[in-house]
Amino acid sequence: MNSASAYHAAAASRAVSVDNLHLSFDGRSPVLADVSLRLERGEFVSLVGPSGCGKTTLLNLCAGLVPHTGAGDIGVMGSAPRTGHPEIGYMLARDSLLPWCSALENAAFGLRVRGTPRQQALERARRMLGEVGLAQHESALPKALSHGMRQRTALARTFALDASLLLMDEPFGALDAQTKLQLQDLLLRLCQQHSCSVLFVTHDLAEAVAVSDRVVVMSSRPGRIIADVPIDLPRPRSIRELQKSPRFHELYSALWSHLESGWVHHEG
Numbered sequence: 001m002n003s004a005s006a007y008h009a010a011a012a013s014r015a016v017s018v019d020n021l022h023l024s025f026d027g028r029s030p031v032l033a034d035v036s037l038r039l040e041r042g043e044f045v046s047l048v049g050p051s052g053c054g055k056t057t058l059l060n061l062c063a064g065l066v067p068h069t070g071a072g073d074i075g076v077m078g079s080a081p082r083t084g085h086p087e088i089g090y091m092l093a094r095d096s097l098l099p100w101c102s103a104l105e106n107a108a109f110g111l112r113v114r115g116t117p118r119q120q121a122l123e124r125a126r127r128m129l130g131e132v133g134l135a136q137h138e139s140a141l142p143k144a145l146s147h148g149m150r151q152r153t154a155l156a157r158t159f160a161l162d163a164s165l166l167l168m169d170e171p172f173g174a175l176d177a178q179t180k181l182q183l184q185d186l187l188l189r190l191c192q193q194h195s196c197s198v199l200f201v202t203h204d205l206a207e208a209v210a211v212s213d214r215v216v217v218m219s220s221r222p223g224r225i226i227a228d229v230p231i232d233l234p235r236p237r238s239i240r241e242l243q244k245s246p247r248f249h250e251l252y253s254a255l256w257s258h259l260e261s262g263w264v265h266h267e268g
């Protein structure tokens, strides 16, 4: 066994293992500096940090969308990152639905790309549309759906894959505040039902506290991990009830302080 395989075998028990990772796109200016991150199976971890600190890059490295060319190691579900990994689902802020396909066909799309037979994919997609509250809208085209409904369809498509690890890049970033809260509740419910691990990028600290088991704070570019904050709020959680919890607000404020220290670090 070579050293890379030995690393992945040792990291196999985790959903994501990142160790002492460095990355630069141009070989000169670093984007990520000495990043180490663990995501245990079943855990929900959010990445927060200033714009441009490398959150999306870290997610893309885990998804195999950015090649790992720098120093350090990455293991994802027990192997080196690669695109099309059957145990990994990816969701973006843009719903990226196909405009000419119905909600049902869109929800089935990921499964079809992975080779699931059409009828089986449609059945699973129909079940998932029911889980996200869109059972009555399966034949609607994306243009006939609200932003929130489109993002529910994208959630159905992502969870239909039955992936063990979800990489989510600001999936609710483009939604209005009220719809966002509803979809956070939905996400919490889906994660509990499907018991998956989630690595979640967000700019919204309240969202990070509400949905996560841990929040990892990054500094300004080059992104370093400056804090790893356990979110000791009991589950199951209700987003609405959390707003009244003093602990929720303490954690929110603690995260702000960490973020501010990351800015000072950069400016100094």
Ligand SMILES: Nc1ncnc2c1ncn2[C@@H]1O[C@H](COP(=O)(O)OP(=O)(O)OP(=O)(O)O)[C@@H](O)[C@H]1O
Pocket: 025, 031, 049, 050, 051, 052, 053, 054, 055, 056, 057, 058, 221
């Ligand atoms: N393919 C690329 N080639 C060159 N530079 C890149 C590439 N992708 C990202 N970058 C740069 O790497 C840095 C980190 O970008 P990234 O998108 O990962 O940050 P981010 O923390 O996700 O930002 P935001 O919160 O604004 O989405 C930025 O300076 C960006 O311009």
